[in-house]
Amino acid sequence: MEVGAGVAYWAMLLSRMGVDVVAYDLHPPPSATNQWFADTMPWHPVECRDIDVVAQHPDRTLLMIWPTKNEDWPGDALLAFLEAGGEWLVYVGEGPGGRSGDDRFHSLLGSIDRCYPCDYGIDAQCVCDVSRNWRRHLTVEIPTWDGCDDRLELYQALGSAARAGPANPIPSVRRRALEALLRRPRRR
């Protein structure tokens, strides 16, 4: 399940591999209200839905690719998915302070380990009340545009590891889809 899918390029690649994938965006392209992809036809069907839709698919892996920088919705999606019992997350984007997600989003993922604004007086978003609730299993280097520092990361919800079993925490079907996807060059 991809949210904030834009033109859903990765959803299309996954679908071609036989993965059952659904894609959502608040402003599905080619809508003129999509500031990135107005007048651009999507690669894969994209339904018009807000991030509330994640609560309907806790059984799916949540896919978030370059979620908007410094907006609330990426963190809200993580919390709603977790609350609904969601377990697996694939994030493609930059790290804390980069061009995707906000500090709350990266704190939930565990990529920010303290509240720098409060500890060092930095003018930034306070994350004192944000608890890490995801565990990173994998970081995979991917082809990037010049000047971009994005990567793919696979996360599992904290507290759910016991359900997955200790020997191979990543279900084999997800592992195969991920490996196949990563062998393909990515163009944007």
Ligand SMILES: C[S@@+](CC[C@H](N)C(=O)[O-])C[C@H]1O[C@@H](n2cnc3c(N)ncnc32)[C@H](O)[C@@H]1O
């Ligand atoms: C930076 S673009 C990334 C699009 C795509 N994932 C990619 O990597 O090309 C962010 C996308 O999130 C969508 N978006 C913004 N707010 C949203 C919300 N509350 N719920 C769902 N999608 C949203 C935008 O319409 C836009 O398509």
